[in-house]
Amino acid sequence: xxxxxxxxxxxxxxxxxxxxxxxVAAVPELASVGVGLLHVFIQHTSASLTLNENxxxxxxxxxxxxxxxxxxxxxxxxxxxxxxxxxxxxxxxxSLLGPSLTLPVRAxxxxxxxxxxxxxxxxxxxxxxxxxxxxxxxx
Numbered sequence: 001x002x003x004x005x006x007x008x009x010x011x012x013x014x015x016x017x018x019x020x021x022x023x024v025a026a027v028p029e030l031a032s033v034g035v036g037l038l039h040v041f042i043q044h045t046s047a048s049l050t051l052n053e054n055x056x057x058x059x060x061x062x063x064x065x066x067x068x069x070x071x072x073x074x075x076x077x078x079x080x081x082x083x084x085x086x087x088x089x090x091x092x093x094x095s096l097l098g099p100s101l102t103l104p105v106r107a108x109x110x111x112x113x114x115x116x117x118x119x120x121x122x123x124x125x126x127x128x129x130x131x132x133x134x135x136x137x138x139x
Contacts, residue, residue: 001036001139003029007132012122014086016050016060020118024110027134036105036138043131046090046124048097054117067093067123090123097121105138 007026009019023040024030030038042049053059071092074085081088101118104111120130 005134009130016063017120018117019120031108033105033138038103039135041100041133048094048121050119093123
């Protein structure tokens with residue numbers, strides 16, 4: 001079985017945001033899959049996805065602080081600057097973290113670890129709504 005859904009996430013402030021519930025809710029067929037994979041792809045170049053600790057908000061804040069330190073907005077060496085000081089930094093962060101996740105499905109659920117959750121990583125100050133393409137394959 002193959003199915004595909006598009007999920008539009010509401011605009012959020014810059015940072016790392018748990019979206020596991022929204023992703024699962026957008027794919028009702030997930031409940032009927034015994035074994036499979038869910039591919040989650042973000043259709044943007046200034047926001048990314050990652051899988052990490054889902055319990056402590058400190059982790060999300062530390063991610064944001066680290067990436068802002070490692071890839072600063074408005075660095076004088078950036079050539080691409082016409083879309084604002086956060087744009088090129090957002091593209092680099094997206095390339096580092098990546099645009100997609102492939103997650104295992106088992107017994108009608110995402111087979112994530114106890115403390116794992118899907119993050120939307122919003123790298124722009126005004127990123128807007130974000131679209132995800134969710135592709136489920138399995139039996």
